[in-house]
Amino acid sequence: MPTPLVVSDVAKSFTMHLQGGIALPVVKDVSFALKAGECAVLGGPSGAGKSSVLKMLYGNYAVDTGQIIVDHKGELIDMAGASPRTILAIRRDTIGYVSQFLRTVPRVSALDVVAEPLVALGRNRDDARDKARTLLSRLNLPERLWSLPPATFSGGEQQRVNIARGFITGHPVLLLDEPTASLDAKNRAVVVDMIAQKKAAGVALLGIFHDQDVRDVVADRMIDVTRFAPERAAA
Amino acid sequence: MSITEDDIPLLRVSSLSKSYGARVGCQDVSFELWPGEVLAVVGESGSGKTTLLNCLSTRLMPTSGTVSYRMRDGDWRDLYRMSEAERRFLMRTDWGFVHQNPADGLRMTVSAGANVGERLMAVGDRHYGRIRETATDWLGRVEIAEDRVDDEPRAFSGGMRQRLQIARNLVTAPRLVFMDEPTGGLDVSVQARLLDLLRGLVTDLGLAAIVVTHDLAVARLLSHRIMVMKEGHVVEAGLTDRVLDDPHAPYTQLLVSSILQV
Amino acid sequence: MNAPVESIATYNFAYLDEQTKRMIRRAILKAIAIPGYQVPFASREMPMPYGWGTGGVQVTASIIGPDDVLKVIDQGADDTTNAVSIRAFFQKVANVAVTTQTPKATIIQTRHRIPEHPLAEGQTLVYQVPIPEPLRFLEPRETETRLMHALEEYGLMHVKLYEDIATNGHIATTYAYPVKVKGRYVMDPSPTPKFDNPKMHMSPALQLFGAGREKRIYAVPPYTDVISLDFEDHPFEVQAFDKPCALCGAENVYLDEVVLDDRGGRMFVCSDTDFCERRREAGHGGEMGAPVEGEIG
Numbered sequence: 147m148p149t150p151l152v153v154s155d156v157a158k159s160f161t162m163h164l165q166g167g168i169a170l171p172v173v174k175d176v177s178f179a180l181k182a183g184e185c186a187v188l189g190g191p192s193g194a195g196k197s198s199v200l201k202m203l204y205g206n207y208a209v210d211t212g213q214i215i216v217d218h219k220g221e222l223i224d225m226a227g228a229s230p231r232t233i234l235a236i237r238r239d240t241i242g243y244v245s246q247f248l249r250t251v252p253r254v255s256a257l258d259v260v261a262e263p264l265v266a267l268g269r270n271r272d273d274a275r276d277k278a279r280t281l282l283s284r285l286n287l288p289e290r291l292w293s294l295p296p297a298t299f300s301g302g303e304q305q306r307v308n309i310a311r312g313f314i315t316g317h318p319v320l321l322l323d324e325p326t327a328s329l330d331a332k333n334r335a336v337v338v339d340m341i342a343q344k345k346a347a348g349v350a351l352l353g354i355f356h357d358q359d360v361r362d363v364v365a366d367r368m369i370d371v372t373r374f375a376p377e378r379a380a381a
Numbered sequence: 382m383s384i385t386e387d388d389i390p391l392l393r394v395s396s397l398s399k400s401y402g403a404r405v406g407c408q409d410v411s412f413e414l415w416p417g418e419v420l421a422v423v424g425e426s427g428s429g430k431t432t433l434l435n436c437l438s439t440r441l442m443p444t445s446g447t448v449s450y451r452m453r454d455g456d457w458r459d460l461y462r463m464s465e466a467e468r469r470f471l472m473r474t475d476w477g478f479v480h481q482n483p484a485d486g487l488r489m490t491v492s493a494g495a496n497v498g499e500r501l502m503a504v505g506d507r508h509y510g511r512i513r514e515t516a517t518d519w520l521g522r523v524e525i526a527e528d529r530v531d532d533e534p535r536a537f538s539g540g541m542r543q544r545l546q547i548a549r550n551l552v553t554a555p556r557l558v559f560m561d562e563p564t565g566g567l568d569v570s571v572q573a574r575l576l577d578l579l580r581g582l583v584t585d586l587g588l589a590a591i592v593v594t595h596d597l598a599v600a601r602l603l604s605h606r607i608m609v610m611k612e613g614h615v616v617e618a619g620l621t622d623r624v625l626d627d628p629h630a631p632y633t634q635l636l637v638s639s640i641l642q643v
Numbered sequence: 644m645n646a647p648v649e650s651i652a653t654y655n656f657a658y659l660d661e662q663t664k665r666m667i668r669r670a671i672l673k674a675i676a677i678p679g680y681q682v683p684f685a686s687r688e689m690p691m692p693y694g695w696g697t698g699g700v701q702v703t704a705s706i707i708g709p710d711d712v713l714k715v716i717d718q719g720a721d722d723t724t725n726a727v728s729i730r731a732f733f734q735k736v737a738n739v740a741v742t743t744q745t746p747k748a749t750i751i752q753t754r755h756r757i758p759e760h761p762l763a764e765g766q767t768l769v770y771q772v773p774i775p776e777p778l779r780f781l782e783p784r785e786t787e788t789r790l791m792h793a794l795e796e797y798g799l800m801h802v803k804l805y806e807d808i809a810t811n812g813h814i815a816t817t818y819a820y821p822v823k824v825k826g827r828y829v830m831d832p833s834p835t836p837k838f839d840n841p842k843m844h845m846s847p848a849l850q851l852f853g854a855g856r857e858k859r860i861y862a863v864p865p866y867t868d869v870i871s872l873d874f875e876d877h878p879f880e881v882q883a884f885d886k887p888c889a890l891c892g893a894e895n896v897y898l899d900e901v902v903l904d905d906r907g908g909r910m911f912v913c914s915d916t917d918f919c920e921r922r923r924e925a926g927h928g929g930e931m932g933a934p935v936e937g938e939i940g
Contacts, residue, residue, distance in 0.1 A: 465790075465794065466794040466795075469794060469796065488781065488802070490781075491781065491802055491803075491805075491806050492806060492809050492810075494805070494809055495802045495805045495806050495809065498802070498805055499798055499799065499802050500798070502798040502799075502801040502802060502805065503796065503798025503799075504798070507801070507873075507874050507875050508874060508875045508876050509805060509808050509874040509875075509876050509877050510876050512805065513805075513809070530809075531809045531810070
């Protein structure tokens with residue numbers, strides 16, 4: 147089974163210069179690997195650093211030490227030291243991300259927000275929109291919303307746009323930050339189904355799920371983030 | 382974003398400094414810019430970001446350092462060693478410059494069509510019908526009604542003027558555009574429209590851009606990378622998401638924490 | 644017509660002192676060497692107001708010799724105020740022979756016209772220029788326009804023509820129509836009607852331009868390309884007139900409209916008065932004028 151993502155000995159802390167330069171350790175000794183076709187779930191209480199780990203894997207947070215090795219188009223790249231351009235290329239081709247909140251762009255329709263990652267990969271815009279339509283309708287987003295910018299959508303509607311956007315491509319690694327948080331049971335089931343399909347397609351998924359039943363259904367493996375707590379590591 | 386890793390940079394800046402006598406404009410700035418990449422230069426007034434932009438765009442001679450540009454034929458040229466004729470040719474063909482105040486970048490007393498067509502005429506286009514057709518097409522792309530083609534920008538709103546300025550710059554399909562606070566003087570709703578338009582054009586045309594702004598939201602929306610400047614120095618640089626989500630430098634943390642939340 | 648000789652003693656020949664003439668001649672030589680390029684010169688105060696042809700007068704004063712024959716026209720006419728006073732000026736300060744006949748003149752100072760009679764080798768046409776900078780109206784900064792000339796950046800000139808077509812459906816510029824000289828400098832031909840532009844092209848005569856207020860001299864040497872700017876789909880055209888001259892019947896000449904009464908009566912006659920008179924002397928007539936006997940002027 148290929149291992150598209152390997153995290154080893156990663157540590158992360160924040161230095162709060164506005165609070166007299168105090169250092170806030172977040173995680174330490176983070177080591178795990180993601181296998182193709184499995185869905186790993188980050189577990190642990192709030193504040194344990196689950197989101198921080200995801201953000202490091204996506205390049206939003208820098209890491210202090212350690213390596214995040216990703217198989218990017220057959221080449222093993224350490225994201226910890228990669229240039230911004232490399233991170234962008236990895237995001238485009240290799241690592242997808244469904245964030246908790248949708249960062250809306252003024253005036254761009256929900257359909258185009260969803261289609262964009264495919265267009266960025268060089269796909270024909272009409273094809274990309276077709277695929278976006280399929281996903282949005284699968285996620286039960288009312289068709290009248292498709293041509294509207296998602297800024298005014300409800301939390302659940304934005305969430306579904308976000309999910310469709312993350313799932314539209316065939317990225318080998320997919321990070322999910324509470325994708326089902328604001329969804330009703332019907333749509334949660336759709337997402338669970340979509341995750342299963344990704345797994346079957348050989349995608350390596352890593353997620354945070356607050357929702358116990360979703361977690362139980364999708365998780366192949368639990369990565370307990372409390373293992374990486376700096377205090378514990380120091381002890 | 383059509384970025385491929387094996388691309389060669391478009392612009393190489395090394396150890397660029399500009400001082401005004403004893404005062405530092407910008408100090409020891411180095412970076413590379415790749416085709417299709419948008420770099421935001423952020424910082425407060427007086428941080429040296431506009432000095433840097435003016436040096437990069439050869440509107441100002443730096444005190445030291447070099448800036449090389451990869452010409453369309455693939456040749457690397459040192460911008461400050463080019464003849465003025467070559468530099469000006471570059472500026473009106475392969476480059477664009479979007480000023481904060483559109484009146485600085487437009488000819489206010491000639492029609493919108495002529496404003497857009499000027500660069501075409503400057504490079505030798507001598508067919509009125511074609512020039513006008515291209516100008517009209519560009520007005521459409523920046524969402525200005527075609528029937529305004531013969532109106533002077535004096536009759537346009539601030540947002541329309543800014544969009545006209547953008548069309549005027551992009552008509553020759555430049556590869557690099559400099560923008561100085563492109564949304565600076567505009568109402569928030571007008572800003573949003575312009576940003577969205579710019580974002581679309583930059584993506585569709587594969588433009589590289591250097592955008593000077595004090596507005597982190599503009600930087601987040603438009604740029605791939607950010608350079609934070611303070612007192613003439615680059616205090617932090619990196620992927621836009623990283624710099625804004627995980628700012629390291631004290632000054633960047635101050636900037637990020639100073640954003641008003643709506 | 645000649646002025647009394649005794650008054651010449653008060654002035655140096657042709658009014659200007661010799662050092663000034665040498666300075667202006669150097670400017671003229673430079674202008675001839677770089678066709679169409681505006682050469683700065685130290686324009687002098689002349690005993691007439693700016694706008695009355697001080698630039699042309701200084702050029703004429705610097706090149707005129709005792710053997711020259713001078714013709715002065717204003718809008719094609721030899722007998723309007725400006726022409727009469729400049730002619731009288733040179734009679735007074737240089738005691739030169741004057742004429743109204745184009746072929747007999749060695750120097751023709753002109754405001755706003757080129758004579759209809761073709762110029763010949765050895766003749767010099769001196770233009771009075773109010774605004775020498777063709778780019779001025781679109782780019783007011785002199786530092787910038789000089790740079791544009793230096794770098795041959797003339798796109799802006801076409802912007803002006805573009806505006807013309809956008810506004811009027813055709814190039815509506817009818818005078819001071821920009822030309823490119825010897826494939827290099829764009830030049831303002833002074834406010835001559837564009838009808839005269841083709842006469843500048845490959846002219847056997849030397850053409851000198853003097854702008855007194857703006858302190859610029861420029862030149863078109865004999866047999867030099869002078870091309871009017873245009874668009875491929877809106878080519879340069881000269882004005883055409885429906886009818887021939889009402890007095891002499893001449894066609895393909897530049898006509899002035901003359902209002903005859905307050906009931907809408909009007910006639911179109913040659914702007915070049917001398918040309919018109921010579922034709923009538925030669926037996927030509929138009930619908931309102933018969934041929935004339937004997938010599939006029």
